[in-house]
Amino acid sequence: MSNSIENEKSCAETADRYEISAKSNYSSVVKSTLLKSGPIIAFLLLAIYLSFASPYFLTGSNIVNIVRQTSITAILAIGQTLVIITGGIDLSVGAISALSASVAAVLMTQQFQIGGFMIGPVGVGWGIIIAMLVGVSVGVINGVIVAKGRIPDFIATMGMSMTIRGIALLVTKGMPVPSHAVATELKGYLPEQIVWLGNGSILGFPASGVVAILVVLVGWFILRYTVLGRNVYAIGGNRDAARVSGINIVRTKILVYGISGLMAAVAGIVLSGRLNSANALMADGEDMKSVASAVIGGANLAGGDGGAIGSLFGALIMGTLANGLNLLNVNAFWQRVVQGLVIIGIVLFDQWRRRKFKA
Amino acid sequence: MVTKKVLLRMERIDKKFPGVHALNQIDLDLYAGEVHILLGENGAGKSTLMKILSGSLERDSGNIWIDGKEVGDLDPEHSKSLGIGMVYQELSLCPNLSVAENIFLGNLPKTKIGAVDWEKLNKMAKESLVSLNVSIDPRMLVRNLEVAEQQLTEIARVINRQSKILLLDEPTSALSDAERDRLFELIRLLQSKGVGIIYISHRLNEIKMIGTRVTVMRDGKVVDTIPVEKTDENQLIQKMVGRKLNEQYPKIHTKIGDKILEIKNLSSENKFKNVNFQLHSGEILGIFGLMGAGQTELARSIFGLDSKMSGEVLIDGCVLTKHNPNDSIRHGLGMLTRDRREGLVPMLEVPQNVTLAIRSQESFGQIIKLRTEKEFANKFVNSLQINPPIINRKVVFFSGGNQQKIILSRWLCCESKVLIFDEPTRGIDVAGKADVFRLMSQLANEGIGIVMISSEIPEIIAMADRILVMRRGEIVTEFQQSVTQEDLLCAASEF
Ligand SMILES: Nc1ncnc2c1ncn2[C@@H]1O[C@H](COP(=O)(O)OP(=O)(O)OP(=O)(O)O)[C@@H](O)[C@H]1O
Ligand SMILES: [Mg+2]
Numbered sequence: 136m137s138n139s140i141e142n143e144k145s146c147a148e149t150a151d152r153y154e155i156s157a158k159s160n161y162s163s164v165v166k167s168t169l170l171k172s173g174p175i176i177a178f179l180l181l182a183i184y185l186s187f188a189s190p191y192f193l194t195g196s197n198i199v200n201i202v203r204q205t206s207i208t209a210i211l212a213i214g215q216t217l218v219i220i221t222g223g224i225d226l227s228v229g230a231i232s233a234l235s236a237s238v239a240a241v242l243m244t245q246q247f248q249i250g251g252f253m254i255g256p257v258g259v260g261w262g263i264i265i266a267m268l269v270g271v272s273v274g275v276i277n278g279v280i281v282a283k284g285r286i287p288d289f290i291a292t293m294g295m296s297m298t299i300r301g302i303a304l305l306v307t308k309g310m311p312v313p314s315h316a317v318a319t320e321l322k323g324y325l326p327e328q329i330v331w332l333g334n335g336s337i338l339g340f341p342a343s344g345v346v347a348i349l350v351v352l353v354g355w356f357i358l359r360y361t362v363l364g365r366n367v368y369a370i371g372g373n374r375d376a377a378r379v380s381g382i383n384i385v386r387t388k389i390l391v392y393g394i395s396g397l398m399a400a401v402a403g404i405v406l407s408g409r410l411n412s413a414n415a416l417m418a419d420g421e422d423m424k425s426v427a428s429a430v431i432g433g434a435n436l437a438g439g440d441g442g443a444i445g446s447l448f449g450a451l452i453m454g455t456l457a458n459g460l461n462l463l464n465v466n467a468f469w470q471r472v473v474q475g476l477v478i479i480g481i482v483l484f485d486q487w488r489r490r491k492f493k494a
Numbered sequence: 495m496v497t498k499k500v501l502l503r504m505e506r507i508d509k510k511f512p513g514v515h516a517l518n519q520i521d522l523d524l525y526a527g528e529v530h531i532l533l534g535e536n537g538a539g540k541s542t543l544m545k546i547l548s549g550s551l552e553r554d555s556g557n558i559w560i561d562g563k564e565v566g567d568l569d570p571e572h573s574k575s576l577g578i579g580m581v582y583q584e585l586s587l588c589p590n591l592s593v594a595e596n597i598f599l600g601n602l603p604k605t606k607i608g609a610v611d612w613e614k615l616n617k618m619a620k621e622s623l624v625s626l627n628v629s630i631d632p633r634m635l636v637r638n639l640e641v642a643e644q645q646l647t648e649i650a651r652v653i654n655r656q657s658k659i660l661l662l663d664e665p666t667s668a669l670s671d672a673e674r675d676r677l678f679e680l681i682r683l684l685q686s687k688g689v690g691i692i693y694i695s696h697r698l699n700e701i702k703m704i705g706t707r708v709t710v711m712r713d714g715k716v717v718d719t720i721p722v723e724k725t726d727e728n729q730l731i732q733k734m735v736g737r738k739l740n741e742q743y744p745k746i747h748t749k750i751g752d753k754i755l756e757i758k759n760l761s762s763e764n765k766f767k768n769v770n771f772q773l774h775s776g777e778i779l780g781i782f783g784l785m786g787a788g789q790t791e792l793a794r795s796i797f798g799l800d801s802k803m804s805g806e807v808l809i810d811g812c813v814l815t816k817h818n819p820n821d822s823i824r825h826g827l828g829m830l831t832r833d834r835r836e837g838l839v840p841m842l843e844v845p846q847n848v849t850l851a852i853r854s855q856e857s858f859g860q861i862i863k864l865r866t867e868k869e870f871a872n873k874f875v876n877s878l879q880i881n882p883p884i885i886n887r888k889v890v891f892f893s894g895g896n897q898q899k900i901i902l903s904r905w906l907c908c909e910s911k912v913l914i915f916d917e918p919t920r921g922i923d924v925a926g927k928a929d930v931f932r933l934m935s936q937l938a939n940e941g942i943g944i945v946m947i948s949s950e951i952p953e954i955i956a957m958a959d960r961i962l963v964m965r966r967g968e969i970v971t972e973f974q975q976s977v978t979q980e981d982l983l984c985a986a987s988e989f
Contacts (some may be wrong), residue, residue, distance in 0.1 A: 363858035369850055372839035379799065379836055380904065381823040381854030390858060439841045 173485060174432045174448035181455055189462040197458070199341055203334075203409065205454030206347035207232075210402040211421055212428035212446040213354035214274075214395030219429050220358070221388060222371040222438025223281060223288035225395045227296035229421035231273050232403030233414070234303040239266035239404065240312040240413035244323040259326040266400045273299055274396020278389030296422065303415035311412040318412075325411060333408025343405045347447075350398060354443035357394075367391060371438025427478050428453055433485070452481070499526040500562070501690040502547075502659055507556035509542055511891065514882055516542045518714040520556070524659065524690040529681060529704050531722070532694045533734055534711035535923045536895030537881040540694050541583050543711075544661045547692075548580035549573035560659070579657030581665045583694075583894045583921065584835065585648050589637035594619030596636055597651045622650045627676040641668040641832050642785040642949075649677065653684070660684065660691045664894070666700065667920045668832065670784050670949035671983060678704050696895070696923050697950065698727045710734050735925045742928055743956035746935040750959065751775035754943045755827075755912045757796065760805035765791040766967035769805070773912060773943040778934065780958030781947045784986050788967035789947050790832055793914045796945075797829040798822045809912060820854055826911035830902060830918055832947075837901035840890035844880070845871035847889050848903045874903035878929050894921045899930075906933060913937070914945040919953065931957055951979045 185192040211228045218225045243262040247254045257265070273295065280291045317323045324330075335342045358364040366387045369377040377384060402421070407413035432449030434441025456477055460470045502524040509517040517539045524530050532540050545551040547558070549568040558565050560576050568576075587596045594616050595602070603614040619632035628646050636644060645668050652660060666674045681691060681704060693704065701708055705722040710733040717733050731739055755773040760766070766788035773779050783789045795803045798817040807814045809825045819829075828851065831837055839847055845867040853862075871885045878899040880892075889900055898921050905913055918934070919927045934957065938944055948954040954961060961973040963985040971985045 360861050360864070361858065362853050362856045362860040362862060365846060365850075365853050365862065366858070368842060368846070369839050372841050373835075375836045376839050376850070379819055379829070379831055380850040381820040382850070383820050383854070387858070439839070 173488060174445050174452065177431075177481060178448050178452050178455065181452060181459070185455065185459040185462070189459070191462055192459065195339075197462070199336070199339075201451075201454050201458045202341045202344040202347075204458060205450050206341065206343040207402050207406050207409075207418070208421065208424045208428055208453060209347040209447050209450035210350045210398055210405065211418075211425035212432070212450045213350050213443055214398030215425040216354065216429045216432070216434055216441050216443060216446040217358070217367055217391045218288070218395050219426070219434045219436060220367050220371045220438060220441045221391055222374070223388070223391075224426060224436070225274075225277065225292050225392065226289055226422045226426075227273065227277060227292040227299065228395060228399040228402075228425055229418040230296040230299045230303070231270050231396050231399035232406060232418040232421065233416065234273065234299045234306070234403075235266040235269040235400035236403030236407040236413035236417065237303045237307045237312060237415055238269050239263065240325060240407055241306055243326055243329075244313045244317065256323070259328045262326065262329070263404060266404050267397055270396040270398075270400025270403070271393050272396070274393040274399070275389055277396065278392030281392065282385040282388035300415060307413070307415045309415065311414040313412055325407065325413075329404060329408040330411060331408065332405050333410070343409065346401065346405055350401065351443050351447045354446075358443055363387065363390065368439060371435075371440070373439070424450075424453055431478065431481050431485075453478075499688075500524070501526050501560065503559040504543075504547075505557045505559075507543065507546060507558075508554045509539075509546065509551070510554055513884060513887065514714075516714055517546075517553075520711075520714075520716055522709060522716065522719075524692060525706075526688040526690050527685050528706035529685060529691045529693050531701050531705040531708040532692055532711065533698075533701070533708055533730060535735055535881075536899075536921075536926055537893040538711040538734075539714045540711060541663055541893060544580060544663050544692065544694065545582075547573065547578055547659075547661055549578075574655070577656075577658035578661065579652035579655050579659070580661040581645075581648050581652050581663060583663040583667075585644050587636045587644055587648055587651075590635060592633050592635055593623075593630055593639070593647050594632035596647055597622060597632075597654055599651070601655075619650075622654050623647075626650055626653075626680055628673070640785065640790060642670070642673060645669060646673065646677075653680065658689060660689055662691060663694045664696065664921055665693075666695060666697065668917060668949065670986075671951060672784050672987065674700075696921065696927075698730065698924060699952070701727070701730070712736065731924055734923070739925060739928060742924070742931075743953065744928060744932045744935055745957055746939050748776040748935075748939045750777045751941060754810055755945075756806075756808040756811075758806040758808070760792070760795060760803060760807070762791060762795050762800065762803040764967070765795075765800075766964070769969055771962060771969065773945060775911070775941045775943050776938050777959050778938050778944045778946055778957055780954040780961040781945060781964060782949075782951070782954055782961055782982055782986055783964035787964040787986065789964050790916055791967075792964070793829065793916050793945065793947055794831070796822075797827060797914060799829075799831075823851055823908070823910070824855060826909075827914070828905040828908050828910035828912070829914040830905055830916055832916040832920070834894070834897055834901065834920070837904070838889050838897055841888055843888055844875065844885040844900055847900055848874060848907060851904050851908045870907065871903075874899075874907065877933065878903060879926065895923055895926060898922050899926065902930065906937070910942065912943045912945070914947070916947045917949065918946065919948075919950070927953070951982055955979065955982065 191197055215225055215228060239262040242255055242257045242265060244256055246256060277292050277295055280286055281288050313323045332342050332346065337345055366382050369382055370384055370387055406418055428449035429441060429446045430436060431452055432445030434446065456474060460473060500523055504520060504522045507517050507520040520543060534540050542551060546553045549570040549572055565576060597619050598615060603611045603618065605611045616632045623630055623632065626646055626649065630643050636647065645665060649665055666677065701722060707719060707721050709719040710717040710730060712734060751774055753772050754775045757769055757771050760769040769792055781789045791800065794800045796807050798819050798821060801817045809827060812825065814822060814825055848871045849867055868885060875883050875885055880896050880899050889897055902918060919930050922930060934944055946954065946958060955977060959975060961977060962969050963971045965986055
């Protein structure tokens with residue numbers, strides 16, 4: 136008798152405890168949406184501010200400008216995000232862009248004699264495929280060094296970065312490809328399709344922006360819906376648990392660095408199109424920009440957390456900020472100061488918000 | 495007890511997490527020289543209450559008095575200075591420091607010129623370990639210790655601070671009876687010196703052994719506080735889960751089938767040597783040993799987690815050659831490791847954690863159906879009563895026992911032929927233990943072979959069809975089902 140009474144009471148109590156949970160579930164949904172959309176909010180605030188501060192900011196041509204500036208960083212940031220979520224960092228993405236674009240540009244504009252055959256200039260299709268192959272190969276080598284050689288990610292990729300910038304200098308002989316002389320005298324231009332990727336547009340929207348959006352979608356899909364994506368989060372979240380659960384850590388890491396290399400090659404091609412030429416030192420500073428984009432977008436440098444959409448907005452914040460500072464006529468030296476401080480500020484704010492609303 | 499000096503008093507402590515009202519107006523007091531047992535189901539709020547005392551969580555409201563003086567906000571430093579020491583359920587040692595450094599962290603002995611006095615440090619550490627009657631080398635790195643040894647190190651650290659109030663959150667969950675007895679001796683000694691101890695455990699038989707009073711919590715509230723001698727296990731269970739338990743060890747007797755796992759001459763440098771045994775389908779094989787007997791290392795080697803070993807592991811007559819978890823899982827082996835932190839991916843939600851081992855066998859490009867995955871996880875949330883039953887919640891935010899259930903689910907759903915469970919019910923409450931045992935019985939009944947390593951003698955005797963006893967890395971005896979606790983402990987101990 137007393138038993139059943141007690142039993143009923145306990146059910147009521149339990150429900151009580153979760154009634155609270157049902158209510159705050161609603162507020163926790165709101166909270167977690169706010170948490171995830173932090174970078175989006177930051178971006179909107181920045182855009183609203185700039186649209187008041189400069190009449191030129193919201194014009195069509197300026198927006199196209201921002202998209203062009205941002206797309207390279209965004210493409211690199213997606214590969215970087217995958218790497219960062221596994222707990223690594225890829226400081227060679229800029230160099231990979233330069234090398235793959237340079238190799239492709241050389242092959243697409245010059246002729247070679249190999250064993251008595253005249254080769255090249257190769258077509259656009261081949262150019263792009265070769266650039267991607269170069270990117271993937273360097274990425275895979277990064278992955279092997281990191282995962283098999285057990286060298287810290289940032290040392291391995293920094294070393295790789297120096298190495299392949301050197302190789303790119305050798306390939307291009309230190310000149311832009313095609314160089315000014317080649318372009319004017321021999322009419323050796325980059326194929327028009329490549330130039331279109333950098334400077335053209337589809338129905339008024341920059342082609343490079345379209346490429347970036349495609350890359351973001353691919354990254355988002357991989358992270359959310361594929362086994363690879365799951366493994367990436369698991370390895371970064373708890374390497375031991377991933378190992379005990381049978382996840383092949385070495386293979387996952389190699390693949391992720393390979394993807395990062397591939398994205399870097401795509402970015403390199405687009406960038407060379409925009410510049411009308413490739414050179415060994417292009418995309419300088421893009422490594423750090425891509426890391427900053429990912430982190431501003433919510434990726435955790437310790438691994439286990441981050442996402443493609445967040446990183447896209449991270450890149451947009453960086454691009455918009457640079458553009459805004461230009462519009463506001465801020466002196467170039469000060470621009471650097473401000474950009475650096477803003478990165479620190481945003482990440483500090485993000486940490487604080489996470490602690491505050493930890494849910 | 496003649497005079498009851500109140501050391502600690504908590505009134506109307508309240509704490510809400512997003513989604514759960516973890517503590518609802520809790521009142522609790524602690525006398526000098528008493529062992530106050532805190533009892534409650536998984537997720538009742540025990541650890542949360544202790545963490546509020548140790549300063550690692552902030553309370554929403556409520557008052558705390560220590561030695562009659564009201565204390566305001568507590569942070570870890572403040573709490574330590576008030577004489578509160580805590581052994582956390584998820585241990586809080588630094589894995590890359592030595593045992594000695596961990597014990598004296600923040601308080602290292604210095605030489606005249608201000609450098610660490612290593613000699614003195616190691617000597618002092620040795621002494622404090624000896625007082626616990628354990629022989630751990632103080633110079634060992636913590637990450638190379640067994641879970642039980644880590645537990646003892648953490649206990650040594652807290653005891654060394656000479657705290658007035660000790661909070662022990664499941665300090666014995668990885669200890670076997672022998673090590674536990676030594677801990678209890680020490681607790682009695684501290685008790686006689688007037689230290690007040692709050693003790694959390696899911697091992698109900700410990701209540702009579704060590705407890706003075708017991709407070710039962712349920713759903714974030716205090717149900718009752720009773721002197722230990724005025725109550726018994728049944729009454730406590732009743733108060734704790736709000737109903738009677740049907741059966742603590744629901745064992746189904748199944749027909750034992752063909753041999754599915756065979757271990758031949760397995761040795762690993764100074765961990766274990768020459769291990770031979772067979773496991774049949776439908777069989778639950780217990781392995782029992784005291785701390786350091788090698789049972790955990792043996793299990794890890796079989797599963798391919800430690801690869802430096804010689805000998806053979808055969809599943810269904812097929813030799814495992816690669817010795818890595820991925821390959822073992824492919825051959826139908828599954829393993830729950832003793833250390834929970836080696837299993838959970840804290841920032842992923844329940845479904846992702848549950849399906850992790852299944853994913854390891856799928857190709858990278860395979861597309862995951864999120865909906866199916868959720869339904870799948872829900873099945874286990876129901877059958878193991880994972881609480882709160884909200885699956886889109888990161889697993890760090892679950893209580894210790896519920897985390898254990900989540901990792902356990904990972905292997906229950908993996909369609910393995912052989913499962914190795916190292917301390918499967920660690921940190922799980924009484925009702926939950928029965929659920930776990932019921933599932934194990936069902937699995938065995940379906941023809942799966944289970945190796946069960948446990949430091950809890952009653953459960954291993956009740957559940958295992960056969961028990962192997964390990965001592966110093968060797969299998970010394972084999973018992974059939976009808977074995978007494980004394981026999982088992984005797985066989986495992988050194989003489
Ligand atoms: N940081 C957190 N964020 C959100 N919820 C939490 C957090 N920590 C604990 N909880 C929730 O609070 C409740 C009480 O948890 P607590 O860890 O105190 O349980 P417990 O009694 O120690 O259980 P166990 O016996 O399993 O260790 C649980 O429902 C848990 O999910
Ligand atoms: Mg707990």
